[in-house]
Amino acid sequence: MSAFSFAVEGTDGEARAGVFHTPHGPVQTPQFMPVGTLASVKALDPEDLQRLGATMVLSNAYHLRLRPGDETVRAFGGLHRFMQWEGPMLTDSGGFQVFSLEGLRTIQEDGVEFRSHLDGSLQQFTPESVMRIERNLGADVIMQFDHVVPGQSPHDLAREAMERSVRWLERCRVAFDQLQREDTLAPTPEQALFPIVQGGIHADLRRASASAIQGVADWVGVGIGGLSVGETKPDMYAMLDVVNEVLPKDRPRYLMGVGFPEDLVEGVARGVDLFDCVAPTRMGRTGAFFTPTGRRSIKNAAWRLDQSPLDPTCTCAACARFSKGYIRHLFVAEEILGLRLLSLHNVHFLVALMREARDAVLAGTFAGWSRDWLARYHSRSTVS
Amino acid sequence: MSAFSFAVEGTDGEARAGVFHTPHGPVQTPQFMPVGTLASVKALDPEDLQRLGATMVLSNAYHLRLRPGDETVRAFGGLHRFMQWEGPMLTDSGGFQVFSLEGLRTIQEDGVEFRSHLDGSLQQFTPESVMRIERNLGADVIMQFDHVVPGQSPHDLAREAMERSVRWLERCRVAFDQLQREDTLAPTPEQALFPIVQGGIHADLRRASASAIQGVADWVGVGIGGLSVGETKPDMYAMLDVVNEVLPKDRPRYLMGVGFPEDLVEGVARGVDLFDCVAPTRMGRTGAFFTPTGRRSIKNAAWRLDQSPLDPTCTCAACARFSKGYIRHLFVAEEILGLRLLSLHNVHFLVALMREARDAVLAGTFAGWSRDWLARYHSRSTVS
Numbered sequence: 001m002s003a004f005s006f007a008v009e010g011t012d013g014e015a016r017a018g019v020f021h022t023p024h025g026p027v028q029t030p031q032f033m034p035v036g037t038l039a040s041v042k043a044l045d046p047e048d049l050q051r052l053g054a055t056m057v058l059s060n061a062y063h064l065r066l067r068p069g070d071e072t073v074r075a076f077g078g079l080h081r082f083m084q085w086e087g088p089m090l091t092d093s094g095g096f097q098v099f100s101l102e103g104l105r106t107i108q109e110d111g112v113e114f115r116s117h118l119d120g121s122l123q124q125f126t127p128e129s130v131m132r133i134e135r136n137l138g139a140d141v142i143m144q145f146d147h148v149v150p151g152q153s154p155h156d157l158a159r160e161a162m163e164r165s166v167r168w169l170e171r172c173r174v175a176f177d178q179l180q181r182e183d184t185l186a187p188t189p190e191q192a193l194f195p196i197v198q199g200g201i202h203a204d205l206r207r208a209s210a211s212a213i214q215g216v217a218d219w220v221g222v223g224i225g226g227l228s229v230g231e232t233k234p235d236m237y238a239m240l241d242v243v244n245e246v247l248p249k250d251r252p253r254y255l256m257g258v259g260f261p262e263d264l265v266e267g268v269a270r271g272v273d274l275f276d277c278v279a280p281t282r283m284g285r286t287g288a289f290f291t292p293t294g295r296r297s298i299k300n301a302a303w304r305l306d307q308s309p310l311d312p313t314c315t316c317a318a319c320a321r322f323s324k325g326y327i328r329h330l331f332v333a334e335e336i337l338g339l340r341l342l343s344l345h346n347v348h349f350l351v352a353l354m355r356e357a358r359d360a361v362l363a364g365t366f367a368g369w370s371r372d373w374l375a376r377y378h379s380r381s382t383v384s
Numbered sequence: 385m386s387a388f389s390f391a392v393e394g395t396d397g398e399a400r401a402g403v404f405h406t407p408h409g410p411v412q413t414p415q416f417m418p419v420g421t422l423a424s425v426k427a428l429d430p431e432d433l434q435r436l437g438a439t440m441v442l443s444n445a446y447h448l449r450l451r452p453g454d455e456t457v458r459a460f461g462g463l464h465r466f467m468q469w470e471g472p473m474l475t476d477s478g479g480f481q482v483f484s485l486e487g488l489r490t491i492q493e494d495g496v497e498f499r500s501h502l503d504g505s506l507q508q509f510t511p512e513s514v515m516r517i518e519r520n521l522g523a524d525v526i527m528q529f530d531h532v533v534p535g536q537s538p539h540d541l542a543r544e545a546m547e548r549s550v551r552w553l554e555r556c557r558v559a560f561d562q563l564q565r566e567d568t569l570a571p572t573p574e575q576a577l578f579p580i581v582q583g584g585i586h587a588d589l590r591r592a593s594a595s596a597i598q599g600v601a602d603w604v605g606v607g608i609g610g611l612s613v614g615e616t617k618p619d620m621y622a623m624l625d626v627v628n629e630v631l632p633k634d635r636p637r638y639l640m641g642v643g644f645p646e647d648l649v650e651g652v653a654r655g656v657d658l659f660d661c662v663a664p665t666r667m668g669r670t671g672a673f674f675t676p677t678g679r680r681s682i683k684n685a686a687w688r689l690d691q692s693p694l695d696p697t698c699t700c701a702a703c704a705r706f707s708k709g710y711i712r713h714l715f716v717a718e719e720i721l722g723l724r725l726l727s728l729h730n731v732h733f734l735v736a737l738m739r740e741a742r743d744a745v746l747a748g749t750f751a752g753w754s755r756d757w758l759a760r761y762h763s764r765s766t767v768s
């Protein structure tokens with residue numbers, strides 16, 4: 001019997017509440033996954049993640065291939081042991097990163113040749129080599145190697161990339177199946193390969209992609225890629241509506257690289273179960289923090305004497321102890337603790353938001369809850 | 385009855401084991417105090433400090449006067465509440481910092497005029513103003529404003545600074561007594577003012593300083609300043625021997641700004657009870673870490689595949705979970721978690737070292753323990 005399964009426990013409109021079982025434990029959905037690009041969620045300790053309620057963490061095959069190397073990670077017993085995260089994990093294939101190396105990469109049908117952004121060394125990613133890398137890393141869920149194009153790409157370019165992604169998916173599947181059969185001593189012997197729906201902002205291509213993917217195999221879950229890469233929000237939401245219609249209802253859907261609080265709520269409303277984004281930690285390092293009434297900057301002089309927490313309704317370890325005035329002082333004085341506290345609060349904010357959404361789905365109140373939540377979040381300027 | 389008291393529980397040679405009681409709780413001595421210059425022990429959370437066994441934390445009047453301002457800290461209820469450290473605290477007066485501003489300060493009998501290292505604004509520190517600042521900050525122990533000169537200063541210069549420090553001590557005491565009487569709503573109503581023994585590397589001056597200080601008042605405890613500021617280690621140890629002889633045995637002695645592990649052991653052997661130093665966190669941020677056989681650098685390529693902790697005998701939260709190979713990866717990838725883990729280990733190392741020294745004193749084995757410990761620590765090069 002597979003270690004992977006997905007059970008939908010309740011629905012409300014298109015929103016779903018479920019449990020996704022993995023070899024490293026269950027994940028209640030909808031769920032936000034913090035991103036540990038280089039085997040560390042920036043400025044946070046795995047203990048912080050556990051305490052704030054995160055259950056699944058993401059890492060990146062492209063970055064770990066270059067540093068410290070996937071074989072090094074495997075020598076340490078895989079990502080879970082290397083970074084001391086015992087819960088479920090997912091690795092992105094690096095497709096997004098490789099295709100971002102404008103001018104440093106050559107795309108051919110076989111794969112992509114590129115130069116490392118670190119030392120300029122020549123590297124090659126093919127569907128087969130990426131499956132090997134992700135095998136060595138040992139996440140529970142591994143993403144296919146795909147061809148990603150900018151969000152506003154025209155139909156012909158988006159179509160070419162989508163069709164290549166499907167052909168690469170077939171090669172990923174063959175390589176993945178062989179590794180599962182033959183490489184039984186890998187850190188996580190049973191992994192799940194997720195295909196990725198592409199097609200840019202073109203509804204017909206999204207439908208074609210979803211359909212082609214389902215022709216290749218019966219997947220444990222599905223990724224939705226190529227969104228939040230430059231297209232407008234209405235375009236993104238429209239594509240989610242399209243994809244939601246054609247993907248199987250009994251499998252988890254993972255919207256890649258999204259996003260901000262409002263995107264998560266809009267995504268759940270369109271049948272998405274899993275999210276990831278570097279935003280909460282990246283924004284935390286620049287001084288931005290989420291509140292139920294929008295985004296704020298801790299650098300604002302108005303907080304200088306403010307003794308209240310970042311968000312009085314928040315239960316994170318930063319808000320439970322520290323004032324905005326103190327955290328502002330830490331930022332002004334460039335103290336590392338300031339980065340950690342804001343990152344911690346922001347990740348907690350998204351994790352707690354998805355827990356709240358889940359409760360609303362199960363209570364059958366999601367439509368009203370999400371409308372009210374979005375209205376409140378947008379009630380003031382997000383800059384203050 | 386005073387909230388401050390000191391009980392010597394055991395001695396072994398000149399080494400002492402005691403308990404120093406403060407309004408925020410007891411401190412077992414000898415003890416190492418981590419330094420939170422700007423109301424944050426760099427890269428660490430107060431929770432980390434508590435968990436690794438630190439009991440007393442140091443902060444700095446000069447730095448906090450400039451950022452965020454001592455009155456701001458007071459408005460937050462004092463340093464304890466501002467930085468969420470409920471245990472004993474000590475503030476240095478800023479004398480060392482002010483006198484380090486070579487070219488930016490003018491020394492007169494009344495006090496020191498200086499330009500802020502941040503914005504060049506003109507500031508003045510006098511014994512009276514420093515007592516006010518430290519009153520506002522609200523540490524348990526506050527240090528006098530003193531005149532610090534470089535470690536190898538000639539006799540006449542060292543004498544001038546020492547004598548001025550004594551005159552300033554008298555003014556500090558008057559201002560301190562008045563604040564204790566009149567400013568009863570201060571964050572920590574009962575504080576202890578520590579005088580500072582000066583005199584450079586000149587035994588006669590050290591003796592004269594200790595004697596003059598004791599003529600001013602009956603102090604709760606005494607600081608030993610102007611060491612580890614450029615003089616040789618033999619000179620420093622010789623001065624400690626001199627000071628140890630002439631200071632009262634029933635009061636805690638705090639050796640300021642010292643130091644490295646070997647200095648702590650040598651200091652305890654010469655009757656010192658309290659230590660502080662930025663070394664463990666500063667070194668941690670540059671990749672250096674302490675082990676019982678000397679100092680190492682995490683950047684060493686030899687650790688790339690090393691699955692063992694920084695120190696297999698260490699019980700800190702970094703060593704309990706992470707490998708040298710992983711922490712080295714974090715440093716190479718410039719991940720903030722790496723700084724935190726090394727800082728945590730280094731502070732734990734010094735705190736645990738003093739706990740071990742204390743046990744040895746109480747067991748009557750300090751002489752042998754310290755000889756063995758130092759031999760082992762110096763057994764290999766400290767750079768690897």
Ligand SMILES: [Zn+2]
Nearest residue numbers: 314316319345
């Ligand atoms: Zn919070």
Ligand SMILES: [Zn+2]
Nearest residue numbers: 698700703729
């Ligand atoms: Zn350790």
